[in-house]
Amino acid sequence: MVDELLNAWEETYKKGQLTFWVFLALKESSKCVEEIKEFVEKTSDGAMCCEEQSLYRNLRKFQHLDIVSYDSKRVSKGPDRKYYYLTDMGKELFRRFVERNIMIFTKESINNLLIK
Amino acid sequence: MKVFTLRFRQFIVVALLLTVIFRYVLNLSIGEESLSMVILCAFIYFCMMFICGWYFGKKDATENGFYDIGFRYHAATYVICVGISYVAYYVGLNTESLWPMTITALSWGIGLLVHLILFLIEQRKTIKGYAKDEIFD
Numbered sequence: 001m002v003d004e005l006l007n008a009w010e011e012t013y014k015k016g017q018l019t020f021w022v023f024l025a026l027k028e029s030s031k032c033v034e035e036i037k038e039f040v041e042k043t044s045d046g047a048m049c050c051e052e053q054s055l056y057r058n059l060r061k062f063q064h065l066d067i068v069s070y071d072s073k074r075v076s077k078g079p080d081r082k083y084y085y086l087t088d089m090g091k092e093l094f095r096r097f098v099e100r101n102i103m104i105f106t107k108e109s110i111n112n113l114l115i116k
Numbered sequence: 117m118k119v120f121t122l123r124f125r126q127f128i129v130v131a132l133l134l135t136v137i138f139r140y141v142l143n144l145s146i147g148e149e150s151l152s153m154v155i156l157c158a159f160i161y162f163c164m165m166f167i168c169g170w171y172f173g174k175k176d177a178t179e180n181g182f183y184d185i186g187f188r189y190h191a192a193t194y195v196i197c198v199g200i201s202y203v204a205y206y207v208g209l210n211t212e213s214l215w216p217m218t219i220t221a222l223s224w225g226i227g228l229l230v231h232l233i234l235f236l237i238e239q240r241k242t243i244k245g246y247a248k249d250e251i252f253d
Binding site (some may be wrong): 015016019057060061065111 | 118178179180181243244245246251252253
């Protein structure tokens, strides 16, 4: 029962989380889609996984919204690879989101409750 | 919002082609005074246009995610259908007469205007053409 409830909760919780992890990946450094996927899966200890197709779709959307941009880089084989990075607006957006929604978990009172 | 996406441009090309073919077949059917042919080709044209809009519109939505409640596709269909019917009339092809053509254009135009108003209202729920509640899905 608890496992089932946990899965249901996680399914809802993870919706909308992908953006956070993608932005975190791009905050570290500019990355291509494969690297973003690897970062997200590795850094979240496998809790988050994403399809490359859905990453491409989201990145294209963020690009139209001027949150993300890219540089094309030559690779030895195949077509140029796109390396995505956060624009100034993207950085500002991420900073304010983290400030309002993530940093609250670093408060001592909440942290104490979490590890209690 | 990027209006002329790849799928939308493809739709315009296919819709233009279908409409030109339809007008040509209609011209022949009216010339032969075959009512059944007129009805059949109009029905096939309607179905093909519907499938074409459905196919490219769905692909467009999946690839780009713009929230435009189908207005771009409706407007393009209107311009193509009405525009080509007038062109066909004035170049001397067999078509419906001018009055029913104008009535159709006006009544459809009112429908398109209502669609435009709904589109503009819905645009308030978007940022650069993306539905606000779907941007960070």
